[in-house]
Amino acid sequence: MTITIGNINTSSSTVGNLDALFAPNAVAIIGASDDTRKYGNWIAVQALKGDRPVHLINRTRATVLGRAAAPSVVSVGSQVDLAVIAVPVSGFEEAVDDALAAGARAIVGISAGLGEAGEEGRRLEQRITAKVRAAGARMLGPNCLGVLDHSSGLTLASNEFPVGNIGVISQSGNLALELATLLVDHGMGVSRFASLGNQADLDAADLVDAYATHEGTAAIAVYCEDFRDGRRFARAAARAAAAGKPVVLLTVGATDASVRNAKSHTGAMVSSGIVVEAACRAAKIEQVSSPAQMAHLLQALVRSKVPRGARTAVFADGGGQASVASDSAAAQGLDVVEFPPALQAAVAAELPPTAAVSNPVDVAGGGEQDIMCFARVLDHLTGSADVDATLMSGYFGGYGSYGPELAAREIDAAREMAGSTRAGGGTVVVQTMNWQSAAADTLRDGGIPVYRGIEEAAWALGRLVRRHTEPATGVPELPRPADPLTDTGYYASRRLLSGAGIPFVPAVEVSSKEQLLAAAAGLKFPLVLKALGDEHKSDRGGVILGLQDANSLLAAWHDVQNRLAPPSCSLEEMADLTGAVELLVGVRRDRSFGPIVLVGLGGVFAEILRDVRCALGPVSSAQARDLLLSLRGAALLTGARGRPPVDVDAAADVVARLSELAAAHPEISEIECNPVAATPDRAIALDARIVLD
Incomplete structure (x- = not known):
């Protein structure tokens, strides 16, 4: 069944039925132990508190916790939907093989030392995951802390959780436990808990989808550090919200560390934190900054x-x-x-x-x-x-x-x-x-x-x-990829953007004095001379404005050649910037969330002012207008202190067209026009830059 809400595809499930994980007929604990220092002991103790059959699996001991133990899941001799594996990493693959051979339809991998432990561990994890999927089963983890579902009486986590109606999905066991304690302060508790671990198979989006249809869950609390496919997560959260199960998210990473390798203004100003904020606005995810805030907001969402x-x-x-x-x-x-x-x-x-x-x-x-x-x-x-x-x-x-x-x-x-x-x-x-x-x-x-x-x-x-x-803007669909780009030089970029409907001033690329004078004859003074091949040309005196005649043009040419020796220059008509506001318009492709559209006050002060807003791309002209008018400096666009208002609709059209172009070219890592001059009667791009992945 598929329902359309706005532009959100609300298919009834993207993950299939997870009853084997949350409501299994029987459970096997592989690695069950008497040793109170081991997860195999902690989880077995919790599992035995429930009513469903629990099979304790230990290859070397006939009894565990005073109960008969079996050497393998296959030897149990009856159907076991769910196997929890808490053995050293050296035995993890063998335990998975045993569980799958016995017909297990879900696996919870407690074992650590796989994908998080280096390249060899990643290869092993990928091989095991492929086996699980080929068998038609699903796996939570590995390197996770377990699962529970109070509505089905399933307790397969190392700690107890208070009973309530909040579904918890977490990459951190301690944060989940802290949240549970805070929920108790509000007279609340947990309906389901799933520890994400390495997300080798099931990820946060899969679990949000499963929680959205869970009758005992009223809201979903997520702590996630790695979203894998961020857009899929956002769409799952939007489906949950549409089903009356709001998603509250706590995440980390709002630092410059994630953008150290950025080569443009756009990349330098789009941190992972800003990207997640954009996704939250799109999907109506409630983002918080601490477990305490999460508990406070969850109480309001489920009670009011x-x-x-x-x-x-x-x-x-x-x-x-x-x-x-x-x-x-x-x-x-x-x-x-x-x-x-x-x-x-x-x-x-x-x-x-x-x-x-x-x-x-x-x-x-x-x-x-x-x-x-x-x-x-x-x-x-x-x-x-x-x-x-x-x-x-x-x-x-x-x-x-x-x-x-x-x-x-x-x-x-x-x-x-x-x-x-x-x-x-x-x-x-x-x-x-x-x-x-x-x-x-x-x-x-x-x-x-x-x-x-x-x-x-x-x-x-x-x-x-x-x-x-502030209603959700919706998670946009990405267009079919266009033919990939190979040339991202200044003029190739201008041609590409012009073809997408983004206006530029007339310009000619020149590499000699003779070409310079010939080009000037076909352009209208005053002119601008730009040294190409330097992304920070304005900082190094590589952009010379206001050239009024041939003599000043030649003087500028010789100056640039002597100081910078650029491979070529761009000779451009100088736009009339009377009453103009300079804007930065760009798109950066995030590895998890795809194209992220950025608008802000631009020009040479873009990185200083850092007045920017972001959205998942591509955006419509109406969405782009909303982004522009949400800037702190939006009054400059609408006419502050007697200034004439600029053509915001024209600027929004540039934003939308650039976002559509970037979305159609997944090979583009970053693309920007800085500045875009928004004047009272138009918006025109004055520069362009494209960085391929």
């Missing part, structure tokens, strides 16, 4: 709903907390709007005369007088057409300490708040200093996220709002 806008009511039971919450909300881009008179009057009718009701709301002691006022005020806020979301802050959850009667009433209030919010479809996020109280638990159980700190609560609400205000 995406609001229709940013108009936020702040509701507190203290003036100081109301003010701090308002500032925290504003810092996240939330709009703490003043309530209209009718809403103010409705809120005031529920509270003491000293209460603040214009937004933020301060109950001013109303909680002690009538704890149910929280429920009534919240009902007014969530039911108002003038409020998109409510951020509640303060002491709620602590009133029960004043006596048993108030404690019971506080829980009643929490239950009513959660019920009315759920029934009305409102968005409510709560911060309370009493975040581990019975009332707070009642709110969580009823579907309202509760946080300890106001910064965390406001941040989570801001991320919910952005899911509405």
